[in-house]
Every structure is written in structure tokens, then in C-alpha cells.
Amino acid sequence: MSVPEAAMIGEGAAVQSGIDEIIAGRFACRDFSGAPVGRGTIEQILRVARFAPSGANIQPWHVYVLAGDAKDRVSAALREAHETAREAHVSEYSYYASDLPEPYLQRRQQFGRLFYRSLGIAQTDIEARSAQTAKNYAFFGAPVGLIVTIDRRLEVGSWLDLGMFVQNVLLAAAGHGLQSCPQETFSRYHRILRPLLSIPAEQMVVCGVSIGRARDQIAGRLMPRADVADFASFAGFEDQSATQIERTRPWEAETS
């Protein structure tokens, strides 16, 4: 087995390999071209996403895949509810802490500033913000929408597993040149989604995912990230310089 080749990199460079490129190239796309994506591609995305790890391999995910008329029916029902009866619908779970502590609060505020500025919407313009929220329910114009559910009898650990599965879906989509947007907003309308999609009572609607081609392929990521030093602490490493990065892929090392 060959010794892994190490590479010097510039400080802060995020992309060092094909998988790095896919992870760093994914962004929450909110404007899709609408160009169709075939069932075969979506099945392949799910086929690979199912290799997500899960505690004791229980694989606690369930996905409703929508396109065409089926997606349009869901969109129409949710848009109507958003227009007329928004307050009558609440998610079955809390996504955000009601009292966000720092540094999360200021990150959320920064998100709001960057997001609405990019859309030319004043943060005080409630009507324009609501119109933007409504676009969620049209899957932002994407040709394919997923509704992701989990069995409510499972515990919080299984939600970790589900998150890994959803991320795999986003990355596998990116591997096919597709963009995506995970959307917790769908959980609010579980009472509408349940009969429309025949979701059994024990399943809780967790989120939606829009998948398609970004209208602007080079739009890219809008949201910044905290530095590694802000969320990771290191102990016990011999090399303190952090300039050496393993590059050889294990399967290449086996054959060389």
C-alpha cells in the first residue's frame, strides 16, 4: 500500500477533492428552471442516499416523491392554505428553539439580512416576505419535490439518521448536476399532506426537498459559514501546522 500523498494548501481552502467539491458546491436553491428530471435519476439519487448510516441500521426514513400533476396538486393545496388559513396550521415538531441563544441568534439574524437583501425584499415588508414563503410550496419551480417523513414512535437519535439521509439526497442530487433545497416549511401543513399523500398516522412530516436544475447555475452559495476554529477544538495532534492534507483515496491506495 502506498503512503498517502500529502498536499500543501492555502489556509481556508475548502475544496480538495471531488466529494469536497460536491459538498461545498451545494447550496439551498430557491429558483429552479423547471426542466424535467426523470424518475430514473431520482431513483438513483435515493438508491445511493439510502447508504446513509443509521443507528443499528434501522433506516428510519420515508420519502414521498412528487412530480407532474401529483406535485401540482400538493402545491395548489398548500398555497391555498398559506393564503387563507396559515395560522390554523402548525408543525408537529419545533424546528427552532423559541429563545435562540447566541451565537445562533445573530447567525439567524444575519441569514435574514442576507436572504431578503438578495431578493430585494425589505425585512419589514411582511407581504413580500409572505409571497416569498409561498414559493416554498411551489417547490421553488423545481420539477421534483420530496416530502420526507419519520415514524413518530422513534426517538431523537433517529432524527440524526434522517438528517444524514436527507444530506445524502442533496449531495447525490448535486452529483447529477442538480440543485436542491431542504424545506422544513412543509411540516406545517401535515394535515393537508396526510390525506393527499396517504401518509399513515404514525408518520410525522419532517420536511420537503425541492430538486431540479438551478435557473442560474452559477448563482452559488449565499450563506457564509463560521470558521472551523469557531466550532472545533483539537487535541493530541503531532502536526500543529494544519497544512498537510491526506489526498489518496483508500481504494486507490489498495491498487497502487
Ligand SMILES: Cc1cc2nc3c(=O)[nH]c(=O)nc-3n(C[C@H](O)[C@H](O)[C@H](O)COP(=O)(O)O)c2cc1C
Ligand atoms: C432541515 C432544513 C430545513 C430548511 N428549511 C428551509 C425552508 O423551509 N425554506 C427555505 O427556503 N430554506 C430552508 N432551508 C435552507 C437553509 O436556509 C439553508 O440551508 C441555510 O441558510 C444555509 O444556506 P446554504 O444551504 O445555501 O448553504 C432549510 C435547511 C435545512 C437543513
